[in-house]
Amino acid sequence: MKLATWNINSLNVRLPQVLDWLKANPVDVLALQELKLTDDKFPAQAFSDAGYQAQWFGQKTYNGVALITHAPARDVVKNIPVFSDVMARVIAATVDGIRVIGAYFPNGQEPGSDKFDYKMNWLKGLRDWVRQELQVHPELVLMGDFNITFDDADVWDPVALHETIHCTEEERYHLRALVALGLCDSFRLFAQSEKSYSWWDYRDFGFRRNRGLRIDHILVSQALQERCLSCAIDKAPRKNERPSDHAPVVLTLACPTN
DNA sequence: ATGCCTCAGCTCCTGAGA
Numbered sequence: 001m002k003l004a005t006w007n008i009n010s011l012n013v014r015l016p017q018v019l020d021w022l023k024a025n026p027v028d029v030l031a032l033q034e035l036k037l038t039d040d041k042f043p044a045q046a047f048s049d050a051g052y053q054a055q056w057f058g059q060k061t062y063n064g065v066a067l068i069t070h071a072p073a074r075d076v077v078k079n080i081p082v083f084s085d086v087m088a089r090v091i092a093a094t095v096d097g098i099r100v101i102g103a104y105f106p107n108g109q110e111p112g113s114d115k116f117d118y119k120m121n122w123l124k125g126l127r128d129w130v131r132q133e134l135q136v137h138p139e140l141v142l143m144g145d146f147n148i149t150f151d152d153a154d155v156w157d158p159v160a161l162h163e164t165i166h167c168t169e170e171e172r173y174h175l176r177a178l179v180a181l182g183l184c185d186s187f188r189l190f191a192q193s194e195k196s197y198s199w200w201d202y203r204d205f206g207f208r209r210n211r212g213l214r215i216d217h218i219l220v221s222q223a224l225q226e227r228c229l230s231c232a233i234d235k236a237p238r239k240n241e242r243p244s245d246h247a248p249v250v251l252t253l254a255c256p257t258n
Numbered sequence: 259a260t261g262c263c264t265c266a267g268c269t270c271c272t273g274a275g276a
Contacts, residue, residue: 012265062274
C-alpha cells in the first residue's frame with residue numbers, strides 16, 4: 001500500500017501534473033494541499049476518469065485540502081473538530097482500515113506575529129484531536145505540509161535560518177509533542193541522502209541550488225511503524241515546466257500480516 | 259534587502275506563501 005502527500009499550490013494550475021503523476025505513481029492515497037479553489041470548482045470528474053475517488057474541502061483563494069483514494073474513504077471529517085477555524089486545512093478519512101489525516105499546517109509568517117500565534121493554537125488543537133483519534137484508530141497516518149522542520153538536517157542553511165519561520169524551537173517543540181503521542185517520522189526510518197528537502201523557494205534558483213527545507217512529512221502510528229517499507233521524496237515533478245514549489249513524499253507500507 | 263518567484267483576484271498591483 002502506498003500513501004503520498006503533495007502541496008500542489010493551486011489545483012487549477014497543477015491538475016494535469018497531478019493526473020500525470022498518479023498515472024506514473026498509482027498510490028492508494030494521495031493527500032493534496034493548497035487546492036486554492038472553492039468546493040464547486042473541484043475537478044471530481046477528472047479524478048473519477050483516472051480511476052480515483054476524491055474527498056475535498058476547499059475555500060476561495062487560499063488553503064484547501066483533498067484525499068484522492070483508490071478505495072472508498074469512510075467517516076470523512078473536515079477540519080479539527082475541537083478547534084474552530086475559518087480556514088480549510090484538514091481532511092480525514094478511513095481508507096483500507098487506516099485512519100488517514102491530510103493537513104495543511106499554517107505557515108506562521110514570522111515569530112511573534114498574529115499568524116504565528118494562530119499557528120501555535122492550531123498545533124495545540126491538532127494535537128488534542130490526534131490524541132483522541134489514536135485511541136480510536138491505532139493504525140493512523142498524519143501527512144501533509146507541516147510547515148515545520150524537525151531539526152537542522154531539514155534546513156539548507158541552518159545558521160542563516162536559525163529561529164526563522166519553520167525553524168523555530170517553539171514550532172519544533174509542537175512537532176515533537178505531536179510525535180510523542182505515538183507517531184514517528186517515517187522518512188527517518190530509512191537511510192536518506194544528506195540535504196533531502198521537500199520544498200524549494202521559487203526565487204533565486206532555489207531548486208537548482210538545492211536550497212530547500214523538509215517541511216512535508218508522513219507520520220505513522222506505532223502500530224504501522226513495522227509495516228513501513230520505504231519513504232521517499234519524489235523530486236521529479238519539481239523539474240516540470242510550471243512546478244509546485246513542493247515535491248511529493250511517498251510512503252510504502254507492507255500488507256498486513258494477519 | 260522594503261529584493262528575487264508564483265498564484266489568485268474586486269487582476270496591470272497587492273497579499274500571501276515559505
